[in-house]
Amino acid sequence: MSNQSGIIQLTESETKQSTQAEFSQSLVSKAMGRLWRDKLTLAALTVIVIMSLLAIFAPLITAYILHVDPEATNPSIRLQPVGTPDHLLGTDDLGRDYLARLLYGGRISLAIGFSGSIITLAIGILFGMVAGYYGGWIDDLMNWVVTTVDSIPTLYLLILISALLHPSPEALVLVLALTGWTGGTRLIRGQTIALRNLDYITSAQSLGATPWRIMFVHILPNLLSVTMISLATGIGGLILAESSLSYLKLGVQPPTPTWGNMLSNAQQFFVRGPHLAVISGLLIFVTVLCLYVIGDGLRDAFDPQTGD
Amino acid sequence: MLRYIIRRLIQAVPTFFGITIISYLLMASAGNPVQVLSFRPDMNKAEQDRIAERLGVNDPWWLQYLRWLAGDDWMRWDSNSDGIADHAFILPLRLPGSDVNEPPGDRKGVLRGDFGTSFVQKRPVLDILFERLPATVELSATAFILGTAAGLAIGVLAAVNHRNIFDNASRVLAVVFNAIPEFWLALMLLLFFGSKLGILPLGDRCATTIEDSCPPIWERWQYMVLPVFILSTGLIAGYSRFMRASMLDVMGQDYIRTARSKGMRAGGIWFIHAARNALIPIATFLGPALTGLLGGAVITETIFNYPGVGRLVFEAATQRDYPVVMAVTIYAALASIIGYLLSDVLYALIDPRIRFS
Numbered sequence: 332m333s334n335q336s337g338i339i340q341l342t343e344s345e346t347k348q349s350t351q352a353e354f355s356q357s358l359v360s361k362a363m364g365r366l367w368r369d370k371l372t373l374a375a376l377t378v379i380v381i382m383s384l385l386a387i388f389a390p391l392i393t394a395y396i397l398h399v400d401p402e403a404t405n406p407s408i409r410l411q412p413v414g415t416p417d418h419l420l421g422t423d424d425l426g427r428d429y430l431a432r433l434l435y436g437g438r439i440s441l442a443i444g445f446s447g448s449i450i451t452l453a454i455g456i457l458f459g460m461v462a463g464y465y466g467g468w469i470d471d472l473m474n475w476v477v478t479t480v481d482s483i484p485t486l487y488l489l490i491l492i493s494a495l496l497h498p499s500p501e502a503l504v505l506v507l508a509l510t511g512w513t514g515g516t517r518l519i520r521g522q523t524i525a526l527r528n529l530d531y532i533t534s535a536q537s538l539g540a541t542p543w544r545i546m547f548v549h550i551l552p553n554l555l556s557v558t559m560i561s562l563a564t565g566i567g568g569l570i571l572a573e574s575s576l577s578y579l580k581l582g583v584q585p586p587t588p589t590w591g592n593m594l595s596n597a598q599q600f601f602v603r604g605p606h607l608a609v610i611s612g613l614l615i616f617v618t619v620l621c622l623y624v625i626g627d628g629l630r631d632a633f634d635p636q637t638g639d
Numbered sequence: 640m641l642r643y644i645i646r647r648l649i650q651a652v653p654t655f656f657g658i659t660i661i662s663y664l665l666m667a668s669a670g671n672p673v674q675v676l677s678f679r680p681d682m683n684k685a686e687q688d689r690i691a692e693r694l695g696v697n698d699p700w701w702l703q704y705l706r707w708l709a710g711d712d713w714m715r716w717d718s719n720s721d722g723i724a725d726h727a728f729i730l731p732l733r734l735p736g737s738d739v740n741e742p743p744g745d746r747k748g749v750l751r752g753d754f755g756t757s758f759v760q761k762r763p764v765l766d767i768l769f770e771r772l773p774a775t776v777e778l779s780a781t782a783f784i785l786g787t788a789a790g791l792a793i794g795v796l797a798a799v800n801h802r803n804i805f806d807n808a809s810r811v812l813a814v815v816f817n818a819i820p821e822f823w824l825a826l827m828l829l830l831f832f833g834s835k836l837g838i839l840p841l842g843d844r845c846a847t848t849i850e851d852s853c854p855p856i857w858e859r860w861q862y863m864v865l866p867v868f869i870l871s872t873g874l875i876a877g878y879s880r881f882m883r884a885s886m887l888d889v890m891g892q893d894y895i896r897t898a899r900s901k902g903m904r905a906g907g908i909w910f911i912h913a914a915r916n917a918l919i920p921i922a923t924f925l926g927p928a929l930t931g932l933l934g935g936a937v938i939t940e941t942i943f944n945y946p947g948v949g950r951l952v953f954e955a956a957t958q959r960d961y962p963v964v965m966a967v968t969i970y971a972a973l974a975s976i977i978g979y980l981l982s983d984v985l986y987a988l989i990d991p992r993i994r995f996s
Contacts, residue, residue, distance in 0.1 A: 475653055475654065475657060476657070478654050478657075478979075479653075479654050479657030479658055479661065480661070481930070481975075482654060482658060482930065482972045482975040482976050482979065483658060483661065483662075483968060483971060483972050483975070484930050484931070484933045484934030484937075484971055484975065485934055486934035486935075486937050486938070487933070487934060487937070487952055487967075487968060487971050490937065490952060490953055490956050491662075491665055491952075491956050491964060491968065492665065494953075494956035494957050494959075495665065495666070495668075495669035495956065495959065495964075496668065496669060567818065571818070571820055574820045574822075574823075575820065575821065575822065575938055578820075578822045578938065578941075578942075579937075579938075579941065579953055581957075591820075594820070594823060595822075598826060601826070601830065608823070608826065612820060612823035612826075612827075615820050615823070616818055616819050616820065616823070619817075619818040619819075619820075620814060620815065620818040622818075623814050623817060623818050624814065627814070
């Protein structure tokens with residue numbers, strides 16, 4: 332598309348048509364090409380992949396490489412500093428190996444982020460597409476629900492639900508997802524409305540395609556970039572939300588480690604073991620930062636206005 | 640214009656009712672408040688049942704919701720002032736198994752500003768809320784003004800220095816402010832400025848005195864530095880990014896080129912021609928910004944021990960003080976409804992292209 336626009340000025344509708352004509356392959360492969368040249372995004376992606384692998388293989392790593400048990404407490408070696416022999420990142424207030432705790436904490440934190448974000452997105456895609464495609468009273472109803480939920484600050488809702496209902500970690504994921512679905516829904520709805528009036532949808536309709544087929548076969552693939560961007564930023568947002576809840580002692584409860592409750596717990600030992608708070612806080616920060624950078628990078632890569 | 644405002648106001652009504660339903664259902668699903676209400680573990684079953692019956696917690700949920708929303712002084716009332724109800728509507732005049740009429744209903748309901756009595760503090764919820772409100776307002780308003788000003792300034796400068804070191808630094812700053820756990824940043828700053836350097840207080844709204852009040856804001860500004868900064872990080876990040884994008888958008892337009900070709904000074908173009916138009920889409924950010932501030936206040940007020948509404952939410956939720964929880968939720972929702980309303984009206988006011996149909 333960009334090589335054409337250098338030669339002739341295309342009008343708005345012509346641009347859209349040409350995008351549709353040569354769509355899929357060219358847009359995605361161009362985006363991938365741009366992404367490949369965006370070193371910052373690639374670096375962030377690498378960090379996230381490494382973190383995820385470390386989290387997935389945490390039991391193997393702690394058992395066969397570190398030779399420690401993340402649950403083994405030892406009062407005689409409490410709050411050892413970074414670099415202690417046998418304990419690379421020191422020990423926590425109960426004498427547990429901190430690196431092992433962080434690996435296990437990462438499992439839960441990343442799992443909450445990933446699964447919560449996927450649920451959020453699934454709800455967003457379903458509700459957003461239905462509202463955007465059908466319009467009318469369905470759209471009005473959806474709008475009402477979305478504005479209503481949006482007008483209560485998310486943290487208020489999270490605090491209320493977790494303080495009043497004491498959810499388990501699995502339920503907490505659901506709660507986080509349910510309080511965050513409105514953003515995705517609004518985004519998908521807007522995109523669907525923009526796509527709904529394009530010619531290829533009209534032609535699919537005139538060929539007798541059912542609404543569900545149009546939504547899932549013709550509209551959904553075009554939402555790929557939006558969903559990938561909101562997946563990346565959504566995971567980051569949820570990890571942050573979990574840590575905020577943990578700070579208020581309303582998140583996942585110890586002894587199950589998450590980066591959030593480890594950080595929150597580390598506050599009490601700030602003077603004697605500052606490494607606890609610094610490392611766990613930094614891990615959350617770096618992870619969320621990388622996810623946001625990936626989100627930004629994807630946005631630039633998929634934006635047809637970005638030049639090559 | 641007036642018609643547009645009225646229409647937006649009418650649209651806010653269903654949203655308000657939606658919020659009352661959500662907060663009501665939340666509270667209802669949290670369980671029976673009878674045990675919370677009276678801290679008496681030895682209370683026997685019959686007594687519990689009687690309190691439950693009187694509180695109406697055994698009634699169907701829609702009836703409870705209606706009582707909470709509109710009160711019960713019109714459901715059971717006393718027309719001859721003997722302290723015993725003699726007329727009833729919807730509700731029964733007597734409890735089952737009792738041969739005495741109930742006292743008349745005394746609740747006015749949320750719609751008439753009666754949020755009930757706090758379970759824990761045993762005094763009107765609204766009094767508690769109004770006690771906490773000044774602290775939150777001063778904190779949020781300061782953070783809002785400073786955060787918005789800083790964010791907009793950074794956004795404009797970033798766009799002017801497009802692809803320059805300042806531009807990149809501002810983008811990094813925005814992402815960092817978004818990605819950093821607020822309470823962690825607050826802790827680090829407290830540790831550094833409060834504990835290490837000892838130049839800023841470690842929290843609270845003002846120095847503790849015998850009197851229960853604080854001196855005027857300019858005499859205790861040092862207590863506000865850190866909380867205001869923490870609360871405004873989100874605003875700075877958001878506004879600087881939006882303003883940068885909006886400025887870049889405007890700077891690419893023809894009339895800017897015209898101004899340039901007329902030989903206008905660069906500073907004049909940026910600040911007189913471009914920035915003013917770039918501000919228009921920023922108006923839509925007002926609503927979400929207000930909601931974000933309210934949410935952020937919970938963490939900030941908790942960590943800095945600031946006696947505001949944000950901390951009240953947390954305290955009330957952990958103490959299961961339902962009436963306070965509900966009141967605070969509705970207060971927050973009302974504030975953000977007004978925020979969204981203002982941002983729509985503002986947008987319509989400053990952008991002449993908006994049609995009021």
